[in-house]
Amino acid sequence: MALNPADTPLWPAPHASGAVDATVHVPGSKSVTNRALVLAALASEPGWLRRPLRSRDTLLMAAALREMGVGIEEGVGPDGTGETWRVLPAGLRGPATVNVGNAGTVMRFLPPVAALADGPVRFDGDPRSYERPLNGVIDALRVLGARIDDDGRGALPLTVHGSGALDGGPVEIDASSSSQFVSALLLSGPRFNQGVEVRHIGASLPSLPHIRMTVDMLRAVGAQVDTPESGGEPNVWRVTPGALLGRDLTIEPDLSNAQPFLAAALVTGGKVVIPDWPARTTQPGDKLREIFTEMGGSCELTEYGLVFTGSGAIHGIDVDLSEVGELTPGIAAVAALADSPSTLRGVAHLRLHETDRLAALTKEINELGGDVTETADGLHIRPRALHGGTFHTYEDHRMATAGAIIGLAVEGVQIENVATTAKTLPDFPELWTGMLGA
Ligand SMILES: O=C(O)C1=C[C@@H](OP(=O)(O)O)[C@@H](O)[C@H](O)C1
C-alpha cells in the first residue's frame, strides 16, 4: 500500500559543515535491472543477473514475473560470487495479478509479456499509476493481436487476456509522453510470431538513451534489431522474431542515483568518487559528467570509477534535458544554489512522472524562498538566498534526493517521507550520511 505522506516523519536533511570527500558505492541501475529481468524471463535458457538493484521497482518486477511462472532465485553466480539472481524462464501463465506500484518500467514493459502468457493477467498499482500514460502500449498491443480489458482511459487498471502467443507485426504509436512505450514493445518483440515494427508518429520522443539501452540489451541476448541509427528509417525500430539467449550480466551502478552524490561534491566544493562508473554506457546519467562540469565541477573517468570534484563555484545552465529527463530534479536543486539563472528545457513530459515534477519542484523550491517559474516545457530558476522548511516529496524518490541536495547548503531543510527513495535507492539515507562522515 502507498504511504500516506502525512503520516510519515520528517527527515532533517544533513547540512554540510565543509567540503565532502567520499567514495560512494552506488547500487545497480533500475533501468538495466528491469530490462535484464524481462529479457531473461523471455529467454529460452536460464540466465544470471549479478549485482541487481534490489529496490521497490525491481522487486515489483521480479514478483510480477514470478506470478507469471518465471523462476527467480537468490544465488551465487557461475564463478561463485554472490549477489546474484538466477532467472529460470518457464511457460508464462495466468491467472496472475501484477502490482506495478508506481514503476513506469513495470506498468509499460509487462503488458506485452502478459500478452504472451496463457491466461488472464490483471495489472493494478498505486493511485498515481492510474494517471500515468499507458495508451501507447494498450493501443499497440490491440493492433498486434492482444485482448485487453480496461476502463477506456488508456491507463491502469487493466487485464491482459493472454492466449500464449501474439501475432505481432507493424504498429504506429505516439510515444511523446514516454519512451517506455517503445522500449516495452521492442523488449517482447522477439517473442511475437512476426516480431514487431514500431513506428513513432508523435511530435517528439523523450529519453532516447533509454531506447538505445533497450536495443543494446536486446542485441546482447541475440535479438536482431534494426534502428534509425543502424541505417533504418527515422523513428522506426524493427525486431526480428527469434529465441533469446540466457546471459550472465553484471548490472552497472545506477548513474541517475549517483546524481545526488556528485551534486554534493559540486555544492560543497568537495570530491566524490563513484566506483565502477562504466566507460561506455547508454544510461542517461552519464551525461552528468558534461552537465555538472558546465555547472562548475570537473571530472576524471579512471579505471576505478568516476572522480568528480567541485570548485566551490556553482554556475547556472541553459540546457535541453529531453534525452535525460530523469536528471531534472537534481539539476534543478543545484541550479537553485547557483550564482546565475538556469533554464531547463525539453521536459514537459515530466508532468506525468512519479508526480508532476515541474509543479512540485517549483512549489517546493519557492517555499524555501526560491524563485522558480514553470515554462511550457521546463523551468526557469533564478537563484536567491534560501531558508529552511519542509520539502514535500509527493512519493517521488527524485524529489527527496533533490531536497537533500538543497539541505547540504541550507540549514533547517526537512524532507517529508525520505523513505520514498526506496523506489530505486532504499539505502539513500545511510549512503548520504555515510558520505558526510556522520
Ligand atoms: O526506460 C526506462 O528505464 C526509463 C525511461 C524514462 O522514461 P520516460 O521516457 O517516460 O521519461 C525515464 O524517465 C525513466 O526513469 C526510466
Ligand SMILES: C=C(OP(=O)(O)O)C(=O)O
Ligand atoms: C521517471 C522515473 O521512473 P519510472 O520508471 O517510474 O518512469 C524515474 O525514475 O525518474
